[in-house]
Amino acid sequence: LGNSRGNTWSRKHINYTTKQKEFWMFSFDEMAMYDLPASIHFVLNKTGQEQLFYVGHSQGTTIGFIAFSAFPELAKKIKIFFGLAPSMSVNFSSGALVKLAELPELLLKVLFPQNALIKWLATQVCSRVLLDDLCGNFFFLLCGFNEKNLNMSRIDVYSTHCPAGTSVQNLLHLSQVELKSPAFDWGSRKENMAHYKQPTPPRYKMKEMLVQTAIWTGGHDWLADPKDVAILMTMIPNLIYHKEIPDWEHLDFIWGLDAPQRMFRDMIQMMRKVQYAH
Numbered sequence: 001l002g003n004s005r006g007n008t009w010s011r012k013h014i015n016y017t018t019k020q021k022e023f024w025m026f027s028f029d030e031m032a033m034y035d036l037p038a039s040i041h042f043v044l045n046k047t048g049q050e051q052l053f054y055v056g057h058s059q060g061t062t063i064g065f066i067a068f069s070a071f072p073e074l075a076k077k078i079k080i081f082f083g084l085a086p087s088m089s090v091n092f093s094s095g096a097l098v099k100l101a102e103l104p105e106l107l108l109k110v111l112f113p114q115n116a117l118i119k120w121l122a123t124q125v126c127s128r129v130l131l132d133d134l135c136g137n138f139f140f141l142l143c144g145f146n147e148k149n150l151n152m153s154r155i156d157v158y159s160t161h162c163p164a165g166t167s168v169q170n171l172l173h174l175s176q177v178e179l180k181s182p183a184f185d186w187g188s189r190k191e192n193m194a195h196y197k198q199p200t201p202p203r204y205k206m207k208e209m210l211v212q213t214a215i216w217t218g219g220h221d222w223l224a225d226p227k228d229v230a231i232l233m234t235m236i237p238n239l240i241y242h243k244e245i246p247d248w249e250h251l252d253f254i255w256g257l258d259a260p261q262r263m264f265r266d267m268i269q270m271m272r273k274v275q276y277a278h
Helices: 028-047 059-070 096-101 105-111 113-125 129-143 152-159 168-176 189-196 226-233 259-277
Strands: 052-057 078-084 213-218 239-245
Touching: 028 052, 028 059, 052 059, 052 259, 059 078, 078 259, 213 226, 213 259, 226 239, 239 259
Parallel strands: 052 078, 078 213, 213 239
Antiparallel strands: none
């Protein structure tokens, strides 16, 4: 079970502390190019396995698409890429999280210095019983509503872990994402040249990702909008499975009460089929 850089469980660095701005100079580019490959190699080395199954949700799919298309040798280590609520563009997204990311950079840095506001909301507000519904709706506003499919008695637990923290740069990158999905734009030709050796951010080469990919999507997903997903499907060269669950929102994939019956069982069956074939 991986932890994205900058969240509650991933805030250590050899050279920087979380109080230094250098620590927060990352987006899902760095997660895909450094963190995910390192995590996969770590797991394989520890277990002695040659391959593994990768399950990603939302940003977890984003970094999977980027890493597996950029590193063919890494892609060979993935038996199946399970993508839940996949996100590679937000052209049609109506979620509040995307609208938040569209705020000017300076305002974002004032509102969310190292994600302090969301952390305060989770630990100081959502832990109070009478405000459970408010916090539930806060997260639904970010990603979508489906209160009937969520264990509302667990809201205080969920909210202390999610959102778990990220960088302003990651939010800015989210606002930059378009159909062809460029890497992070550093804001000037000079900065882009320093990072990429070209004046504009490079495009991800999605169609070069040959990993077997199985996708689950939600018909009411505000963040991974069905129209964005439809475009994404045309860019996955080795799509072996796709299931849309018409009434699901973005968070149903991880917290949905009916997720075991409607998704997890199918995933496990696919894993077993691959295992038995070998």
